Amino acid sequence: MDNSDSEAGRALAITLARHSIHNIQPDLDVLKAGRPIYATNPDSLMRASQVIAIEFQTIAAANNYWRP
Amino acid sequence: MDNSDSEAGRALAITLARHSIHNIQPDLDVLKAGRPIYATNPDSLMRASQVIAIEFQTIAAANNYWRP
Amino acid sequence: MDNSDSEAGRALAITLARHSIHNIQPDLDVLKAGRPIYATNPDSLMRASQVIAIEFQTIAAANNYWRP
Amino acid sequence: MDNSDSEAGRALAITLARHSIHNIQPDLDVLKAGRPIYATNPDSLMRASQVIAIEFQTIAAANNYWRP
Amino acid sequence: MDNSDSEAGRALAITLARHSIHNIQPDLDVLKAGRPIYATNPDSLMRASQVIAIEFQTIAAANNYWRP
């Protein structure tokens, strides 16, 4: 699971998480204003990485874990 | 999993999360009053996106990950 | 998964979450006193909807996602 | 999944969660002192019900969802 | 799932969670200094029990739920 296929899966997980946030808050200026707050806060970074981890679970299962 | 089928699944995930919240707080005015608070708070947005991610796990499994 | 069967599953998810809370705090007056606090707080509503989402995962799997 | 078998599963989920907490904090007096704090706080009750929901996922899967 | 096999699984879940924390914070004195803080805080105890519950999900699945 440690190859270029799964890297695309990680990128998709980040995209899905971003789309959720854009859906709730479509105003990009508001999102940009929040970025310095959460991107320098370890707990916020952990929260974000948890969402990515959950989305990745789904993507990895959907791709049958990129098994050959 | 990156097509129009899964986009419908994402939309359903958001709907399910909203229905849960409406079930607990049916007063739309209260929900509207809370919106400016959480929609501008990065941690709240992350929380919301986590719920969507969990609901999506269920929907994606239910649809067998939209495999052809 | 978007039909009356899964609606019953959502209702059961809410019931299971409520039963957990009643198990820990059986005094309904205390629960009622807490309601105005969490039902008007977006983060609390998100927390509650996350528990419902997790319970629903189990119920949906148990019902084999209401596949025909 | 809505019968006496799954009720035993819910009870076991609560037991497992309690055992985890006792493992970390074996002093029952400390746990009793904390009880009035978390049992009257909606967010703490939600946190506890989330742990129960996660433990129940495992128990339900282990019992093959009490399918006949 | 309620036997000595699964008890070993619970113990392993606690070990895995501890190893994660040691990996991030290898200084045992810092960890010991934090213990009185989180071990007397109900929300921290709940957080810890949630991590154990998630690790246990993996261990239980890995052991095919100790089915005979």
Next chain:
Amino acid sequence: MDNSDSEAGRALAITLARHSIHNIQPDLDVLKAGRPIYATNPDSLMRASQVIAIEFQTIAAANNYWRP
């Protein structure tokens, strides 16, 4: 699941979590500045260990739990 194979899986789980955080906050100086804050805070350590636990679920499933 308690061998050198799964240890590599644990290491990968930590790597995946770190990559998520680096993706959101690529400035290593900011990350280093945050480290003393979260690495001495029990709740932050628990949050981090939860993300590792979730990533490990995916890795363990992908490796079919290192079954022989």
